[in-house]
Amino acid sequence: MLFEILKILVNLIAMDEVRITEKLNILxxxxxxxxxxxxxxxxxxxxxxxxxxxxxxxxxxxxxxxxxxxxxxxxxxxxxxxxxxxxxxxxxxxxxxxxxxxxxxxxxxxxxxxxxxxxxxxxxxxxxxxxxxxxxxxxxxxxxxxxxxxxxxxxxxxxxxxxxxxxxxxxxxxxxxxxxxxxxxTEEGLKxxxxxxxxxxxxxxxxxxxxxxxxxxxxxxxxxxxxxxxxxxxxxxxxxxxxxxxxxxxxxxxxxxxxxxxxxxxxxxxxxxxxxxxxxxxxxxxxxxxxxxxxxxxxxxxxxxxxxxxxxVDNHNPLLDLDIDPKLSWGLRNLHVFPIDINTADLQLILRVPGIGLLSAQKIVSGRKFGKLNWDQLKKIGVSLNRAKYFITCNSPRFERRDLTGTAIKQYILSQSQSKYLKNSVTQLNLF
Missing domain, CATH: 3.20.20.70 (Aldolase class I)
Incomplete structure (x- = not known):
């Protein structure tokens, strides 16, 4: 009798687990x-x-x-x-x-x-x-x-x-x-x-x-x-x-x-x-x-x-550019703001430079207290120079800003990104 009761309990537990598993899959x-x-x-x-x-x-x-x-x-x-x-x-x-x-x-x-x-x-x-x-x-x-x-x-x-x-x-x-x-x-969309x-x-x-x-x-x-x-x-x-x-x-x-x-x-x-x-x-x-x-x-x-x-974004450009990030898009539409001197510009302006993140901007402001920063130092800080170089100057002439239109800069950056992607793909294929 005890064995039969235990058998019933085991079956009930198993059935319950199946039921819970099915619920879990659905929900x-x-x-x-x-x-x-x-x-x-x-x-x-x-x-x-x-x-x-x-x-x-x-x-x-x-x-x-x-x-x-x-x-x-x-x-x-x-x-x-x-x-x-x-x-x-x-x-x-x-x-x-x-x-x-x-x-x-x-x-x-x-x-x-x-x-x-x-x-x-x-x-x-x-x-x-x-x-x-x-x-x-x-x-x-x-x-x-x-x-x-x-x-x-x-x-x-x-x-x-x-x-x-x-x-x-x-x-x-x-x-x-x-x-x-x-x-x-919007409320209209919900209705x-x-x-x-x-x-x-x-x-x-x-x-x-x-x-x-x-x-x-x-x-x-x-x-x-x-x-x-x-x-x-x-x-x-x-x-x-x-x-x-x-x-x-x-x-x-x-x-x-x-x-x-x-x-x-x-x-x-x-x-x-x-x-x-x-x-x-x-x-x-x-x-x-x-x-x-x-x-x-x-x-x-x-x-x-x-x-x-x-x-x-604005009424003239109500959609984000899917090819490039929004900060780069803003920078290309506002080239008159640039170039800025990375060693003298204030933090809020540095934050607007494409390729410079929040932590990198804070490190720049802290680091330049001890001397003027150059390209090598900016790279070590974490600045993405392939984008930032078109918008800043610093204590080094290696990257001299070229007089380019926003369209030309965009194409340069996209081509560099594509080349990097292809290079990484080839490297991964060679691993096999």
Whole structure:
């Protein structure tokens, strides 16, 4: 009798594992379209013998020091009450549906962490029946991990537009980062592809989180033991290419939310044509990956290099140049600003030189205090001379700036890049 009971239990456990594995395959695949999963800025520390530490860059990516880190990135469910044209989980799409229980997500996270598969959790969801019903379950996952398992790894919750302030406040007590997807860059685009959704339902929680984060930061400054509240801030994601917005419109939207909602990041996700709909681009067209890259480069210029949107793109040039990066594009359109003397120019002007990054610019300003810099020293600092040499002068005549047009400089740089690419390809072939 005991043997039969054990046999039944073993079979039930095996069946349960198969069921969980099937759910994981479905809901992890559905989550791949959400790209906003970075943990930069979180400082949660492991205390009292708990599990894990939140570290920078939790996602399937590489950190600044070269470490590859990962997270469990899943949906709580792909059931959804909405019928957004661009979403693979929309209610009219004939796909296999699944849903995790709260405890299943908690168990998966802990088990994957203990096996060293992940360093954190990114949890999003379709909407079961309403915003609060779904958001309450997302919060319960984070709360269980923190309070019952003392889990100190990174947690990113994708909040549900329309959820109550109380749930948003509770989410911030347990998650490192919260995010609300804007989805379309403009309200017009959202009305076209997701007419059931309201832009204000997305903006309201972003405004609430901004105020809560400011308030809790002030409390933390006054009271050391004040609880953390979304220490990695909030972010959002916009889909590009599903609607005809230009890069100018996309960047103006991003700039607006950076300035008015204190966002940590805006993520740009190229539309993936997986559904047929008359409102969407044809299935055989897709957004070039390079457009995403250019938008991220432009985003960095706005946040760290002092560029304004209208300097990067404008009404005459509403699209980013896909052949070259946005800073080089600006430099070629503004040759009258150059050349600058690298040994006397101020930091803000040096930051605008193509081929000079943020750290290199700071090293230049520090290094020239001890003597004038030459080309060899600039190269050691990390300056990309194949671009910078057309825009600067220094304490050496080796590269004398030629009187070239912007078109000619662009062709020189592109030809050099292509030659370098071909040379590297030949080298790799010779290795075999």
């Amino acid at each position: 992890a695949d559905a989550a791949k379209y959400d790209v906003s999963c970075s943990s930069s800025g979180s400082k949660r520390k492991n205390e009292n013998g708990g599990l894990g530490n939140a570290s920078n860059g939790i996602c399937h990516t590489y950190t600044e020091d070269g470490r590859c880190v990962s997270l469990l990135k899943i949906l709580l469910t792909n059931h959804c009450i909405f019928d957004c044209a661009y979403c693979v989980s929309r209610k009219s799409n004939d796909i296999k549906r699944a849903a995790f229980t709260v405890q299943e997500v908690v168990d998966l996270t802990i088990n994957f962490y203990r096996r060293n598969y992940i360093e954190g959790l990114f949890l999003s969801s379709g909407i079961f029946k309403d915003a609060d019903f779904t958001m309450e379950r997302l919060v319960r996952v984070a709360k269980k991990l923190r309070t019952e398992h003392n889990f100190n790894g990174y947690i990113h919750l994708k909040t549900i537009p329309g959820a109550s302030d109380d749930l948003m406040r509770e989410a911030g007590m347990y998650a490192d980062r919260l995010s609300v997807n804007l989805e379309m860059p 076209l592809l997701a007419p059931e959704k309201n832009r204000q339902d997305m903006i309201a929680p972003m405004s609430f989180l901004k105020n809560e984060i400011i308030q809790r930061t002030e409390e933390k400054a006054l009271f050391k033991k004040a609880p953390l509240f979304a220490p990695a801030g909030q972010s959002t994601q916009v889909i590009i290419g599903a609607t005809p917005e230009t890069d100018l419109q996309v960047l103006h939207t991003a700039n607006h939310f950076y300035k008015n909602f204190n966002l940590k990041r805006v993520y740009y996700s190229g539309y993936v044509p997986v559904l047929s709909d008359v409102r969407l681009p044809a299935l055989n067209t897709s957004v070039p990956m390079v457009r995403e890259n250019r938008l991220y480069q432009a985003d960095w210029l706005m946040r760290f290099y002092g560029f304004k949107v209208n300097e990067i």
